[in-house]
């Protein structure tokens with residue numbers, strides 16, 4: 001009996017073949033990240049390596065209470 005391998009959480013699913021734009025893609029056994037295009041018969045890999053830090057980090061979001069307090073303050077109300 002063949003044992004099914006564990007799912008690879010880092011496997012991405014491409015929507016189109018990068019060579020011919022076909023949507024007929026199936027996982028391939030070449031590597032853990034390989035896909036096989038049924039139209040052009042190419043086998044390619046799609047792998048997520050991580051994410052760079054943004055050049056400018058956004059400010060952390062205000063809490064609802066802080067946002068309400070700022071809004072009321074702008075309109076001349078006191079809490």
Ligand SMILES: [Zn+2]
Nearest residue numbers: 017020037040
């Ligand atoms: Zn293709």
